[in-house]
Amino acid sequence: MREDLTSWMQSTKPEKAKPASREDATTTSRRSLLQTIINGSENEPIRPEWYPRTPRSALPGVLLDVEYDGEKALAKLKLYNPSTMKIHEWLDNTEHHPYCLTDYSPRELYELKDVVEHKGFLKLEETTKFILLHDKEQQLVSVVASDPLAIGGRRDSIREKLGRKHSWEADIRYTKCYTMDRALTPGLYYRVQNGNLTPVLQKYSSKDAAKLQALFKADSEASTLIKEYLPLFLTPAAYLPRLALDIEVESPFADRIPDPATAEYPVIAVALHDDAGAGLVCVLRREIDEKAETPQLPKGVECKFFEEEKQLVETVFKVLWRTPILVTFNGDNFDLRYLVNRAKKLGIPSDNIPIRLRPGIGSNFEARLKHGVHIDLYRFFNNRSIQIYAFRNRYREFRLEDISQALLGEGKRPLPDFISRLPAAVLVDYCWQDANLTMKLTQFDNNLVVGLILLLMRLSHQGMHDLTRTAVSNWIRSLLYYAHRQNNYLIPRKEEIEAMKGEAKTAAVIKGRKYLGAVVVEPQAGVHFDVTVVDFASLYPSIMKAYNISYETVRCSHPECKDNTVPETPHWICTKRKGLTSLIIGVIRDVRVEHFKPRSKDKTLSETQRSWYSVVEQALKVFLNASYGVVGAAHFPLYCAPAAESITALGRYAITQTIKQAEQLGATVLYGDTDSLFLAKPTKEQLRKLIDYSERELRVELDVEKEYRYVALSSRKKNYLGVTKSGYVDIKGLTGKKRNTPLFLQKAFMQMVEILRQVRSPSDFVAAKERILRLAREHLTKLERREYSIEDLAIRMQLTKSPESYVKTTPQHVKAARQLIEAGRDVSAGDIIAFVKTTDGVKPVEQASIQDIDVSKYKDLVQSTFEQVLDALGIEWIETIGIRRLDTFFG
């Protein structure tokens, strides 16, 4: 007899009568995915073979993912129809096969028995490609095979038989190859009609389209490109119903997370929560729940007790087989991995498990939903480009707690006890809370995260699974490869670019770096009132665009281009052909700067409109900011050091020329870094002339970025404090703001900042200085009296590698980490170690008491932190100390 989801949902119905216990219950009028899954399963067989089925309907769906079906040896697409809330799978029917290209002629190839008699070999096809590096066409042969492993990935693959020097495009994953050849754009709509896949163009704003096309009407190549990009930028993001999951596992150890590889301990709770506010928490009944209190959950969130763990897991799996988009926080390496391994232990056959695990890089795993798509938010938020450019570094650590606190302004309620000892009522709440926060991270700011993911998928032509798990270099590679294929350009091998273009020719300032970077102007230490900051809008992408920088255009093969030199380098740039990277980055730059960025701030537009412009603008920013970096990254497949150093050389040229011009105009430059200049009380006229000059002579756009009431420049570069005319304080580089500074000192520093924020005129400084000195003395006294808690004194430093691999030196946080290991704690790379300085070396906070503290070390820390600001204000630290000493002397 089969158990039916509906019947057990109904068995918990009475609890629904209870009033909502919490005000943050996110019940909306949106149709619940979870309810649909549960109700829909009524007439469906529970067995997983229910999926996949061929869609007969012509309903359009969002292309979420492109996969490879190993059994059928075909590309498989996952389309999501948001209104039916179902995934439709589609298998390729176009006879597309894996292939690679070679410069051997067909005749030569027939001599190569290893190739033509390879068991995966299918056929040869002659083709012509354009070679950007040589600026000419070339005849090539496409060697077609039955499966991807026949091309590459085995020792006897065709790629190896041809030899690396005679094969091209042989290490592109088949799913990517398929995506490019079919010109698929994940994130856009497709329909299956008569068994065939066709794109479905959605309506988008014709006004936006016209404006964007007008931007490039003078440039035919850019005009062609923008036409192709319009649907990517303008198609509104689909609303994607989704489900969040979190699990809790029993463990006999309070301070050790159960190992998902062995999955030794029972899964005691699983929370599922959808975007419409419906939730279900499955709990295992344990001994401690004898006199069970009923868990208090918000309206729409149900709770079901299970007597058997296996039943619990099977129930969750029933839901997961029908889940189109699953969201977890660290599901790849914990929740889903644990569930799979635990399920095997419980005797659930592999075919009934809706999750497929794949080993990733290092000891990492990737968890795919066999039928839907799984987003692991931990991995997405860990992406440095997302952290820095999309979220402007608002979160600096990667726990669910830190990220929710930073982005939602909401954290978890603290755990009253260790998981295994929690009564069901508390456990259920805790588990649900994590699922709820995970869901909320995809919902805030008008579903910003989902919008970003969809936009990034479209731009990079990658499916949701890979997009959310790979770094920006991978996205850019994918974008550029796609452009090569669309234009019939052969994708060069990395070694070909390096052999033709050579290495970097400039010397970096920092030992171990490859080439010279940006200019940082020596700051004029002191307080300066009425400072205007000007900066170049997207300097490096602008340079790539304006100066035609691309791997094929730098040091091109035409002798007549050699006069078009790059200052301070021996390089020259092509004058005959527009570079591909230059074209693409240029268009993306213009689209962002001229269209999406201004509209994202346009108060005459509705909030919904603005938020969409803002999503696009942020996605474009991510690509732009990394576009120069990848060119200079040795592991990037289109790496080109001469191109990268040409970009920085032209950047230095732009800023130094602008400084010269500013001085000629009679303006004083107080400071500058890479693409910005701090000007002392510039006149409107001076600014206008400077901006005109940059535009005219340097071909880069200079803008007024900020107006400070005053700036306190320390004598150190990359260290300053500025108060804008609107009273907002910018703090850059100062120790007080660093995340490894003890909390007490961060707080003290913020008090100082508050004093400085209120300064409006030079005369206000007299009183401010006095207040700051008093503040500093106050904290020194509190230190002496040991009035801070150990947590407030903790220095929190990241372990960037595993504790054993520090062999050259043993930094303090590593010493503390080793003490933790000694005490049986599990410590690994990426962890943040909290330690205090004691009179006897360092100690982890967990092991230290306030009496151990080395007060003088902390006083030094206070001194250096305050000094960074005080020296800008012209105050000697001795004054501070001196007065304190007099105080104690007389007092």
Place this chain on the structure above:
DNA sequence: GCGGACTGCTTACCT
């Protein structure tokens, strides 16, 4: 045997 000058390592920041 010890302190100062120095270099190198590590982390966190800026653009």
Place this chain on the structure above:
DNA sequence: ACAGGTAAGCAGTCCGCG
């Protein structure tokens, strides 16, 4: 697995010194 430049603190080494 985007780049280079800067600051800070500490670890480790070398040198000089009746």
